Amino acid sequence: MAPMPPSSQPWVEKYRPKQVKDVAHQDEVVRVLTNTLETANCPHMLFYGPPGTGKTTTALAIAHQLFGPELYKSRVLELNASDDRGINVVRTKIKNFAAVAVGSGQRQGGYPCPPYKIIILDEADSMTEDAQNALRRTMETYSKVTRFFFICNYISRIIEPLASRCAKFRFKPLSxxxxxxxxxxxxxxxxxxxxxxxxxxxxxxxxxxxxxxxxxxxxxxxxxxxxxxSKDLISVSGVIPEEVVQAFVAACKSGDFDIADKEVSNIIADGYPVSQMLSQFFEVIASADDISDEQKARICKRLGEVDKCLVDGADEYLQLLDVASHTMRALCNMPEELHFE
Known part of the structure; x- marks a missing residue:
């Protein structure tokens, strides 16, 4: 496949570090992996941490630095969440690739070319538990000729038998x-x-x-x-402008349901995503000095319930109105539920 012309190439790819030492901010990870590259003796590895912190970049850089462009295609198998990685693929494609031994390579073009292959499983936390269980035996049986790199956001979703077979590396959010x-x-x-x-x-x-x-x-x-x-960046990011969030907060503080209803209608009419609104509203409430801890707790409890409703497909207008009315009730120190005699 011909390389993309520079003008159309995503900058994420254009400026992706090509070597482990160039990965930003993950100093402990880089130090350990640099030593690993010098000995060319890799354990199975598990990279975990928030998105966009260098996990996939690091895994690809290790593979490229070990094998170079010549051997990379034959020695490295990359599987992403977009590929089928169910139990059948583990039993066929992954197992067949892992089983084939490779010759004890001589250094080619200055690359170590160690005598094993690498399987990179990106977004491994989206693999089913059955598929992960099927990998356990494959990892043990073929560990002499194949190393596994697991990449995930949530280490808790990797079954313990797989996690315990790997050297774990946590990637921190970037400062x-x-x-x-x-x-x-x-x-x-x-x-x-x-x-x-x-x-x-x-x-x-x-x-x-x-x-x-x-x-x-x-x-x-x-x-x-x-x-x-700054305004240009906010408009392309889908983040809700600060003045819109503050207007919603002010409407909740007003104690007037009609004002809040009008503000909610404006937010929905402008097409702002309510999930994003809740996220930014939470930050404002959590950092507010003029709201008591008990009031914050009541509001945040409702935010959690509404977030769940939105995930389940509830109407955005009604859910945001629900947040507004409960916030109003909390700020006015009214009881959670009104009881009519």
Whole structure:
């Protein structure tokens, strides 16, 4: 397949680190894996942590640094959540790939080329428990000729027998300084002008996910040109503007149900996603100094219940109105349920 022309290439791929040592902020992981690369003796590995922190990048970089471009295709099997990874695939495709021994390779082109293959299972936490159980025996039987790299967001969804067979590496959310440093590097390379307010906004809306930050940056650059403002980034990110959230909070504090109803109707009419609204509303409530802990607890309890209803397919207008009315009741210190005699 021919490489994409530079103009159409996603920046996430264009600026993806090619070597383990270039992965940002994961210092302990990088230090251990650099030593592993020097000895070329990899255990089974489990990378876990939030999205956009370098897990897949690190796994691909290890595989490329071990085998180089020549042997990579024959020695590495990548399976993502988009591929079928049910129990039948584990018993056939994965097992067949794992079973084939490889010759004890001589170094080729400066790459170690150790005598084993690598199977990368990205988003392994979405594999069924049956499929994970089927992997246990395969891992043990073929560990001399095959290493497994599991990548996931939630280590709790990996069954204990698999997790205990792997060296575990936790990837931390990226700090604002690390994000800013990487984003400014891309801005310099792409000739973008990003002021400090826009940089701060990009950090807060991407929440430690560097991939998301780079995607927002590229989208804004496509739409608004080289000078990108904070407002431009908010408009491409789907984050609800601060003034809309504050207007909703003010309506809840007003104690007037009609005002709250009007504000909820405006939010729905403007097409803002209610799940995003709840997320931002929660942050405002949790950090508010003029709301007591008991009031916060009542509001947050309702937010959890409404979030579940939205996942189950409930009407967005009614659920947001429910949040508004319960918040109003909590702030006015009214009882949770009104009892009429």
């Amino acid at each position: 604002d300084e690390i994000m800013s440093c990487r984003i400014l590097h891309i801005c310099r390379e792409e000739g973008l002008d990003l002021d400090s307010e826009a940089l701060s906004t990009l950090g807060s809306i991407s929440q430690g996910d560097l991939r998301r930050a780079i995607t927002y940056l590229q989208s804004a650059a496509r739409l608004f040109g080289s000078a990108i403002s």
